[in-house]
Amino acid sequence: MDVSNADAVDLFGGPGGWDWAAQRLGITVTGIEKDHAACETRRAAGLGTVEGDVRDYGPGDFPAARYLKIGSPPCQPYAINGLGKGRAALDNVLALARRMANREDVSRDLAAFEDERIGLVLEPLRWALQAIDQKRPYEAITLEQVPTVLPVWEALAIILRAEGYSVATGKLSAEEWGVPQTRVRAIFVARLHGEARLPSPTHRKYRKAVAQEDGDQSLRPWVSMAEGIGWGMTHRPGLTVTVGTGAGGADPSCVGGSGARATLYGERDSGRWVPFNRLMSVDDLPAYKGGRKDQIRVYAQDAALLQSFTAEHVFCGSRTQVLTQIGNAFPPRLAEAVLCAALDLRPSLRSVA
Known part of the structure; x- marks a missing residue:
């Protein structure tokens, strides 16, 4: 070119x-x-x-x-x-x-x-x-x-x-x-x-007190996190993807900055949540090895989907470099x-x- x-x-x-x-x-x-x-x-x-x-x-x-x-x-x-x-x-x-x-x-x-x-x-x-x-x-x-x-x-x-x-x-x-x-x-x-x-x-x-099916009927409903990536919050979209990393995947701060961790865990604990089921066992997830099994990690492929990249979009570099690119996009x-x-x-x- x-x-x-x-x-x-x-x-x-x-x-x-x-x-x-x-x-x-x-x-x-x-x-x-x-x-x-x-x-x-x-x-x-x-x-x-x-x-x-x-x-x-x-x-x-x-x-x-x-x-x-x-x-x-x-x-x-x-x-x-x-x-x-x-x-x-x-x-x-x-x-x-x-x-x-x-x-x-x-x-x-x-x-x-x-x-x-x-x-x-x-x-x-x-x-x-x-x-x-x-x-x-x-x-x-x-x-x-x-x-x-x-x-x-x-x-x-x-x-x-x-x-x-x-x-x-x-x-x-x-x-x-x-x-x-x-x-x-x-x-x-x-x-x-x-x-x-x-x-x-x-x-x-998105408004916290307004259901997904309510609001201006001339517009389509907002897309929840679970609808966007197949797991996670069902009653709201994901939080802003920022540049944060954790062991094996993005820390919850990677999807919202301050308050993101409490929001994600709060939605999960209240039942407004689709569990991560891409792998047979949670023990197979690198993020959980040596850590708590109730931790939430958002992986690069999911962070990219939350940013509206397609699954086919290839990101190059180390895990940290990839997450940084996605967060900055x-x-x-x-x-x-x-x-x-x-x-x-x-x-x-x-x-x-």
């Missing part, structure tokens, strides 16, 4: 959540990704891949990618369950965005952050402004991040509206598009021609909905099913 001729460039390709969805819609994407294991996962899926640091590239390196630009900057500095360095630096990040809009060189300021990943959230703005200045602006831009980054997306919206774009921002919850988990993300969609919009839900929003099903709204496309038949 000639990566320079792709329709779109993904600044933070990861294992390909955005790009796998784009490929199903007939969009060719080249993803820039620094992590080698994630690059191997991308190549195994047939996705265009440049292994390197996004800061070493620019729009001129991908001259055909004028149709779309995708980005999911690293979320760890801004995540609620992280150290919070990005959240603490948010005012500084917003000030740098305004300086970038004035075409100031802020590279030294970005390099001065204690965590270099903090400044990566502004890479999409650098690319967008460079493309504009090179007289080849992107037709559409889509971005996602953890909810705490929404103020950054709103700041970018002001900047790009001044450059002639229509922009829509907001928070989307994955279960409203049939993903079997309650993952919430801050979304940014910009269009150079036409009205930018966020996708309309296809499934009901944007759910393909939600990505497809955002892309369809951003580009006025019809969803793939696989997505409608």
Whole structure:
């Protein structure tokens, strides 16, 4: 594949959540990704891949990618369950965005952050402004991040509206598009021609006090964890897949961060649960050897399904690397909905099913 001729460039390709969805819609994407294991996962899926640091590239390196630009900057500095360095630096990040809009060189300021990943959230703005200045602006831009980054997306919206774009921002919850988990993300969609919009839900929003069959009858019911992976909670979707690992499989923190363990065990102990029955004996599970038999472990294949990857999607690397890739990925099903709204496309038949 000639990566320079792709329709779109993904600044933070990861294992390909955005790009796998784009490929199903007939969009060719080249993803820039620094992590080698994630690059191997991308190549195994047939996705265009440049292994390197996004800061070493620019729009001129991908001259055909004028149709779309995708980005999911690293979320760890801004995540609620992280150290919070990005959240603490948010005012500084917003000030740098305004300086970038004035075409100031802020590279030294970005390099001065204690965590270099903090400044990566502004890479999409650098690319967008460079493309504009090179007289080849992107037709559409889509971005996602953890909810705490929404103020950054709103700041970018002001900047790009001044450059002639229509922009829509907001928070989307994955279960409203049939993903079997309650993952919430801050979304940014910009269009150079036409009205930018966020996708309309296809499934009901999960609410603790509302049964699956209740709610807006014009929408499909949300998908429970048990329906998504064949075991687990029956009365709610899975919790957000994050990057946590345990012996033999993902720790319960891998499906929800703080409070996930109590939620999973509480649902199981109350009887709202389908037991893990993929193996004949629980003693055969590596996670239980030397541990308690009532432990709950979510394995990579299940975490991937909770993210709406198909069972056929191959992840490369060690167990920890695979779980990290899955936790960092944007759910393909939600990505497809955002892309369809951003580009006025019809969803793939696989997505409608």
